[in-house]
Amino acid sequence: MDILSSFSVFGSTLFSLLSSPLNIFLLISASFFGIIFGALPGLTATLGVALLTTLTYGMDVNSALVALLGLYVGAIYGGSYPAILINIPGTAAAAATALDGYPLACKGQGGRALGLTTTASLIGTLMGIFVLVMAAPLVAKMALQFTSFEFFLLALFGILISGTLTSSDLVIKGWIAGLIGLAISTIGRDPLQFFPRFTFDMPDLDQGLEVVPVLIGAFGIPQVIKALRNKESLGEMQEFGRIMPEWSTLVKNIKNITRSSMIGIGIGAVPGIGEDIAGWVSYGAAKNTSKHPETFGTGEPEGIIASETANNACIGGALIPLLTLGIPGSPPAAMLLGALMLHGITPGPMIVVQNPDFLIEVTAILVLCSIAMWINGMFLAKQVVKVLSIPAPIFLPVVTLLCVIGSYALGLNIFNLYMMVLVGIVAYYLTKMKYPISPLVIGVILGPMADENLRRALMVSEGSLLPFIERPVSILLLLVIVLILLSKTPFNKKFKSILFFCLKQLKSNKRKG
Amino acid sequence: MQSEELMVLRRADIKTAVVIIILSLLMIFESASFPLTDSYAGIQNVWYVSPALFPVLTASILLICGVGLLIKGLVFVREHSDVPVVNKSRESRGRFFLLISLIAGMVFSWVPLIDFALSSFIFLFVFILAFYSDNPLLQKKIFVFWTAISVSLLVIYHGFNLDEDQRALLDWLIVAIGISIVVISRTWSTKLNLLKAWKTSWKTALIVTVVMCPIFRLGMLVPLPTEGIVIEKMVDVKYIVRDMWRGK
Numbered sequence: 001m002d003i004l005s006s007f008s009v010f011g012s013t014l015f016s017l018l019s020s021p022l023n024i025f026l027l028i029s030a031s032f033f034g035i036i037f038g039a040l041p042g043l044t045a046t047l048g049v050a051l052l053t054t055l056t057y058g059m060d061v062n063s064a065l066v067a068l069l070g071l072y073v074g075a076i077y078g079g080s081y082p083a084i085l086i087n088i089p090g091t092a093a094a095a096a097t098a099l100d101g102y103p104l105a106c107k108g109q110g111g112r113a114l115g116l117t118t119t120a121s122l123i124g125t126l127m128g129i130f131v132l133v134m135a136a137p138l139v140a141k142m143a144l145q146f147t148s149f150e151f152f153l154l155a156l157f158g159i160l161i162s163g164t165l166t167s168s169d170l171v172i173k174g175w176i177a178g179l180i181g182l183a184i185s186t187i188g189r190d191p192l193q194f195f196p197r198f199t200f201d202m203p204d205l206d207q208g209l210e211v212v213p214v215l216i217g218a219f220g221i222p223q224v225i226k227a228l229r230n231k232e233s234l235g236e237m238q239e240f241g242r243i244m245p246e247w248s249t250l251v252k253n254i255k256n257i258t259r260s261s262m263i264g265i266g267i268g269a270v271p272g273i274g275e276d277i278a279g280w281v282s283y284g285a286a287k288n289t290s291k292h293p294e295t296f297g298t299g300e301p302e303g304i305i306a307s308e309t310a311n312n313a314c315i316g317g318a319l320i321p322l323l324t325l326g327i328p329g330s331p332p333a334a335m336l337l338g339a340l341m342l343h344g345i346t347p348g349p350m351i352v353v354q355n356p357d358f359l360i361e362v363t364a365i366l367v368l369c370s371i372a373m374w375i376n377g378m379f380l381a382k383q384v385v386k387v388l389s390i391p392a393p394i395f396l397p398v399v400t401l402l403c404v405i406g407s408y409a410l411g412l413n414i415f416n417l418y419m420m421v422l423v424g425i426v427a428y429y430l431t432k433m434k435y436p437i438s439p440l441v442i443g444v445i446l447g448p449m450a451d452e453n454l455r456r457a458l459m460v461s462e463g464s465l466l467p468f469i470e471r472p473v474s475i476l477l478l479l480v481i482v483l484i485l486l487s488k489t490p491f492n493k494k495f496k497s498i499l500f501f502c503l504k505q506l507k508s509n510k511r512k513g
Numbered sequence: 514m515q516s517e518e519l520m521v522l523r524r525a526d527i528k529t530a531v532v533i534i535i536l537s538l539l540m541i542f543e544s545a546s547f548p549l550t551d552s553y554a555g556i557q558n559v560w561y562v563s564p565a566l567f568p569v570l571t572a573s574i575l576l577i578c579g580v581g582l583l584i585k586g587l588v589f590v591r592e593h594s595d596v597p598v599v600n601k602s603r604e605s606r607g608r609f610f611l612l613i614s615l616i617a618g619m620v621f622s623w624v625p626l627i628d629f630a631l632s633s634f635i636f637l638f639v640f641i642l643a644f645y646s647d648n649p650l651l652q653k654k655i656f657v658f659w660t661a662i663s664v665s666l667l668v669i670y671h672g673f674n675l676d677e678d679q680r681a682l683l684d685w686l687i688v689a690i691g692i693s694i695v696v697i698s699r700t701w702s703t704k705l706n707l708l709k710a711w712k713t714s715w716k717t718a719l720i721v722t723v724v725m726c727p728i729f730r731l732g733m734l735v736p737l738p739t740e741g742i743v744i745e746k747m748v749d750v751k752y753i754v755r756d757m758w759r760g761k
Contacts, residue, residue, distance in 0.1 A: 058733060169522065172581050176533060179575040183540060186571065190564035195547060197564055221616065228644050229608045393644035394713065397637050398721050400616060404624065405725070409735045417620045425613065433525045451567040458561035
């Protein structure tokens, strides 16, 4: 598709979306509710997208995407409200924002902090969209050359990297979470021979576990239990005045914005790693490169801009592997994958062949969503903040009821509700024992892809494992997987110390020589 | 992380590792019954096409990881045997059991049997009152009350094959129970100085039920899990209003 026709598709999508009052209403309200979802501690963008998926079932694809992406973008940004005003990040993605946002609000500059956050989030999202539209066709083109060998390794890489980077305790726990996800994905009839696996003669298990109830259970129920069991309460709300975008500060931070966007997009593109890591890495990078790092943590605008630009840029990054390879870049993107499949769209390399306009349509919708987020942020902040005064014991039971309806509505099957509760309780225990949930979810989603492609690959090679080391992309992926595994073993430390010792010896020998 | 917390975590890791090892062994054992080299659905299997390949692979790696976690946990606990183990407070455990009872009771007992609007209202009222009041005594009473009704409903659901009339009768019984819960909890709340929480609970429960059920059932045409005396009447009213609007 040439640039001119891309622009024409982009323009016509924008026009068709904006000419429908229903879509405009959907856009503004999804973005608004997204901000509320992100702002309420305990609720996440992933859960928001999961619950909204149910409501979009009867809509056409574009309207559904407007609602889902509007909520996604809004929720990632919305987490900054409580982070700035009450020092409790609404989502993990906004945790780094609280470090400088809250001190700035304590100085009576809450409006300034929110203005910077809103505009930095807009810029971050737009940068992510730009890279998405530039990189996605290239990645998809490259992925068209992939065979079952590469797809199996890609799925394995996604689960492994997600497990490695999201574990806050032992790395092995991240891998175990991913493997549990893979094990769950094997329940049901297998994709090649339709043999019933682990169904125990229960017809409800024949189709396997539905992704949406599993995701709702994994992300919703643990949050409800955790918040109410530990009596998590909110801090004292800081006052904020008029919200100003403060362009001069943003212009001064162009370098910071560009770097943070690139970090956000890069981290977003790595399978299974979310906006929270992007926010922290970018905050750390801004602090390390700042001329006055000592001011970080005391209300430094640079810190707020860095974390908010990065976590929103992550959205575009996360959509690159999602749309081109069918591998979600972050947990909300994983949910989005489930929603797209419900609407009959299977993301992957074939999408550029089967539906060449789809990528441009998504880009146009994302642009509208980021603008809606900015408008909501600039003009409706005071209304959003009112929601923060609702106590958790009132809104969390309502969220639980939404989880129940959401899990039931997609398959109209009570069995899905049972699964939601069971997965929710298991996920709660896993979270409590510091197992990350993202790899588990990525495992459930990528499991069928890994299973099918492994067996297809071996069928092609008639059982030979040699093609795994004969194909260039396979070798590369295999190398990365092995390196990730080795880097987390005790041998790695010994190897590193031996290597450093040898290098030191070499240096001293050179000096003597 | 504090060494006490780490100790609790590693002890939990040991238990989890044992569960993981058992589950992965069971998974391998079960996978062994899948067709490996024999014919299934007209296809002659070889090991690499077998439906057992992926589960066995996953379970084997899970088994290795489980053993790794077990060893790590055991080594830590042995090295830090002098660190005391801190347990969660009784109150926190009570809240946890109440939460599980509320959610599991709603899903396993109320939703499959009782009209969704009725079960939503009672669930929300009880849930909000228990946690908004934040009173251990009231929470204990609610736990006993809710669990007893949920267990009874579970027995009815699995033990009897109710016809439509009996289900409607059960719905009416639940209406009576719901009113009793609201009235009895008012007495408890008055005694415990929690009347404000009681008022907020029933108002929120009513508003959310009245808004949510029509949105899903009438607005988005999503059938609700159980449609009884309230939802069916709501749908009937919709058609009556529609016919009146069209002048029929």
